[in-house]
Amino acid sequence: MKMYKILAYITAYCDKNALDACLHGISNQSYPVDRVFILDNSPEPLIISDVSCLPLTVKNAQENLGIAFGISEALELAVKGKYDFLWMFDQDSIPAPDCLERLILTFDENVNKKCLSIGIISPTPIDSRTGEIIQPAVFKGDHFEGFPVDNFNSPYQCDSPITSGSLLAVYTADSVAPPDIRLFIDGVDLDYGLRLKNGDYQNIVVPNAILQHTFGTPVELCLFGVNKIFQRYSALRYYYICRNHTYLELSFSKGFYKFTCVLRRLQFLGSQFVWIPMIETENKLQKIWACLRGTYYGLMGDLDQQFSSRYNVLSYFKQSEI
Incomplete structure (x- = not known):
């Protein structure tokens, strides 16, 4: 398997336990992450527990700057650090131990065998409390609509996967603007995913790459x-x-x-x-x-x-x- 340089990013806000669980999930991957960047939006900075042996970069904003701002900051760091991928997380997400490995395998398969230009490779997010799959979205002329996922056993394309847990190819920053920070939280994934798709990049969801995620x-x-x-x-x-x-x-x-x-x-x-x-x-x-x-x-x-x-x-x- 080809080795890539990967920066993981977490948006943190007032929940130390959730942040620790997310960090532990990232550090427990079968495919290595090189560094973790955390934007802590909490009014009082969270104390980061030593649950990860990974190098950490922490920015304490002391105000809620939102998910879109954090992803934009992380993408800028990834470009400057010459990373291949940005692995994006909300703090309330926990990837399965083989999640990143499955995302990378799918990226390699689609780039090398199918010659696709990939924007995002996304896991399958499952609400840990209800067991429901959080659907990716497609744009239907005048609205975004959840994409039916029950019948997919192999990777499939969509317009806008959920950002948390998604693996973003850093080279897309050369042609597609980062998330609009004015969106703050909701709709960031819809906007960014569709703009990547309109920029001739394909967004792919991997059914067997699992992400536990809380939603509302x-x-x-x-x-x-x-x-x-x-x-x-x-x-x-x-x-x-x-x-x-x-x-x-x-x-x-x-x-x-x-x-x-x-x-x-x-x-x-x-x-x-x-x-x-x-x-x-x-x-x-x-x-x-x-x-x-x-x-x-x-x-x-x-x-x-x-x-x-x-x-x-x-x-x-x-x-x-x-």
């Missing part, structure tokens, strides 16, 4: 006799989900699809008015307000409006009266 806070409801899993989020996450997905889908849509995209996003907003009161247990009005604000700024194409805890419908109207 799952809650199971029985609707019309069918059990369905929904995800609970903070108001911050609702804001960025609505803003970024609206902005990205509208940006990638062309012609008449822009009109249908707007209708879809308004329909999604309306659905949140139904689901949030049903599945959320606290801050329901604030979360609905976050969806409203996020959708509005997404439609306006304004990514400079960041989330603030001030986005509360009651406080907003109270301030308007002054």
Whole structure:
């Protein structure tokens, strides 16, 4: 097997146990990683435990700069350090011991045998609490849609795999801009993956490369006799989900699809008015307000409006009266 120079990157935020578990998973790989870069966004710097024998580079931001910023920083380090790959992680992800080896084998097979230009090689992320596979995405004219994965036993292509656990070929930085830091958290993978695809790079998911990943806070409801899993989020996450997905889908849509995209996003907003009161247990009005604000700024194409805890419908109207 060919040996590559690999930089692993972790976005850390206020969860030392999750960071330790992620570091342990990276250090326990059957294929070696050369260095780990950690961007610690915690207000109080986390104490990094000695769970890894790997060389570490830690940057303490002491504010939440977001996933997109961290990946951009890590990619810049990877370019300067002449690494071949950047292995990207959220702190709540744990790769199986052979995960990286399977990603590298798939890269070599597709580059050497099929002569493909590879952007991202992604593992199969499984929600450790529900056992559900977190689907990669494809863009369907006016919206991103989860890619059905149940029938795949061999590597397959998609538009946008999840960034956490994904292996990014560093040479793509020569022709594709890094993630937009204004996206902050949600939709970073959708945007970056599709831009790589549009730049003539292929993104491939490897079914037998496993990543344990936590995604939101799952809650199971029985609707019309069918059990369905929904995800609970903070108001911050609702804001960025609505803003970024609206902005990205509208940006990638062309012609008449822009009109249908707007209708879809308004329909999604309306659905949140139904689901949030049903599945959320606290801050329901604030979360609905976050969806409203996020959708509005997404439609306006304004990514400079960041989330603030001030986005509360009651406080907003109270301030308007002054």
